[in-house]
Amino acid sequence: MKQNLRSKEVTNLSDVVRLDKLPEKAIIPMRQHDGIACAPLVKKGEAVIVGQKLGECEGSDLAYVHSPFCGTVDSIELMPNPSGKRILSVVLTPSECAQSVDFVPEKNAPPSRLIQIIKEAGIVEYYEKPTYLALKPGKRIDTLLMNATFPLITHAYLNSLDKVLEGFRLMLEASGIPRGVIVVRADDKESIKAFKSAKVDGKPLTVAPIIGKRHADYYLEDVEDQIIVVAAGNITYTPTMMNLLSANVMGRKLPLGGEPSDAHVVVCGVKSAKAVYDAICEGKPYLENVVTVKGAVNNPKSVIVRFGTPIKDVIEACGGYKGEPGKIIVNGSMGGITVYTDEAPIVKNTTGIVVQTKEQVLRDVTSACIHCARCVDACPVNLLPTRIASYSDLGKYEECEHLYAMNCIECGSCAMVCPSKRHLVQLIRYSKLQIQNMCTAEARGGD
Ligand code: SF4
Ligand code: SF4
Structure with a gap:
């Protein structure tokens, strides 16, 4: 296992700032998750306020889009996106007005209503699935895992840890999943210290290391707690590593091609737990995220950014480019995507930006x-990369x-x-994309 590849990420970037400066233009894509695109609910020239729903759609895999800004709709057109594609977006000219829709908290709502609130708020997991769907996969689930193994993201939320924990507890309540496990990296001392001094329902959290073959189940059998924290290895589990996360933490083997729910596990992120708190306890839709900015910028830091803010504005908030930029990578230098323009906006699944100079x-x-x-x-999941790549090439x-x-x-x-x-x-x-397309075509009857 290439655990050491990722251990470098535990650096001190806990300097979190909020980007209050309004962008000249905000680009709000009508699709910010892996699912159905929303249809715009606004027209060119219309004034919008904070929290107003900008996009809606019907179907089972949807995430509504809301406005993080007050402003005027400039245009609705295909715009650059961090996915590399051009996506239909509402382009706003933001204004200083602070008007918002009425945010109505509903903390004591029953579970079915809580799920509805999470859906209405447009909350999306870091692996691009809408949270309301992730929490209800239609299978027997006994554990909700919170992936807190991105140290920089977790550190950015340590100041509001009580809200993250309450959001996580509300996710358990909404979904009916009986217990929750928060997974942190074993070398992330800052997060472990914070979780050790945190409480849920007035009780201190159990924080335990995962050693050898002892998995989270081992601790859950021992304690009556609804939520525990485990420190599991020095791996940052990226969105494509959810099966490995479930296997390593719960000790449950997944069938080939399976997903965590096949092992009775659902995975969520730190950001979505905080967003669930905001939606249920403050009545706010999903409007902003923490984005970590590293590499060739003058002041690397974590920035709280409203969705739709162009990447160039976030770079500017970090002191601007250091040297001539050669590459901007969104969501990690190992598995992220290089964007061709810094005009592309921050969207719901953006977690980080890495800038490389031309050199x-x-x-x-x-x-x-x-x-x-x-x-x-080198392959940690025992594949034949050379063979797959050759077939893909052909x-x-x-x-x-x-x-x-x-x-x-x-x-x-x-690589x-x-x-x-x-x-x-x-x-x-x-090749994965093409396989997915083949499966979709097959499901539609081979068109
Ligand atoms: S094939 Fe390459 S990228 Fe994929 S899991 Fe194996 S080593 Fe990682
Ligand atoms: S040359 Fe590269 S692709 Fe070919 S077997 Fe060696 S590592 Fe794999």
């Missing part, structure tokens, strides 16, 4: 595979599927060790 950008020349098998040795996606390409967690370890500098992750990721 830092690797421009390796790819050569033929020399069959050294280093990528095979457009043979069924073969990629047979080699379990969908189990790739996009960690980048194979890092490849002496031929092959674009293994990109090819494997592309």
Whole structure:
């Protein structure tokens, strides 16, 4: 396991600032999750206020979009997006007015209403699934895991830990899941210290290390607590590593191609727990997130940013570029996506920005595979990266599927060790997309 690859991320970036300066233009995409796009509810020239619903849709996999700003609708058009695509967006000219819709808290609502509030608030998990759907997968679930293994994100919320914990408790109440496990990295001393001094329902939290084969189940059998915290290894579990998170923390093996709910587990994030608190206890829809900014900027820091704010404004809040920017990567340098413009906005699943200067950008020349098998040795989930990438290159996606390409967690370890500098992750990721498209076409009847 390449745990050391990620241990470097525990750096001190706990300097969190709120970006209050209004952007010249806010770009609010009508789709900010992996699901149905919303239809705009506003027209060009219309005035909007904070919290107003801007986009709505029908179906089972939806996340409504609300306005984080007061302002006027400039246009509704295809705009750049951190996903690399151009997405239909409401473009606003924000104004200083602080008017908002009425935020109505409903803390004592029954569970079915709590789920409805989470849905109405448009809350989305860090792996792009709407939270209301993630909490109700239609299977027997006994544990809700909170992935707090992104130290910089977790640190940014330590000042409001009581709200995060209450949001997590409300998620349990809304979903009927009997118990919750908060997972932190074992080397994240700052978060462990904060959780040790936190309380839920007036009782101190149980904070335990996961050692050897003892998994969270081991502690849950021992205590009557509804929520415990476990320190599990030095891995940051990215969105593609949820199965590994469930297996490592709960000790429950997942079937190939399965998902955490197949092991009776649901995963949520720290941000969504805070957003659930805001929605239920303060009546606010999902309007902002913490984004960590690292790399070639003058003052790296964590910034609380309203959705729709262009990346360039966030960079400016971090003192601007340090040197000539060569690459802007959204959501991590290992598995993130390079954006082609800093005009692209911060959206619901944006967790971080890494800037590289022109000199830092690797421009390796790819050569033929020399069959050294280093990528095979490096793969933490025992795949054959070279074989999958070759089939992907040839457009043979069924073969990629047979080699379990969908189990790739996009960690980048194979590409890092490849002496031929092959674009293994990109090819494997592309094959995953094609496999998904094949499955969707099959479900629709082979169109
Ligand atoms: S194939 Fe490469 S990117 Fe995918 S899990 Fe294995 S090492 Fe990581
Ligand atoms: S590490 Fe690179 S060169 Fe070696 S087998 Fe894998 S793809 Fe081929």
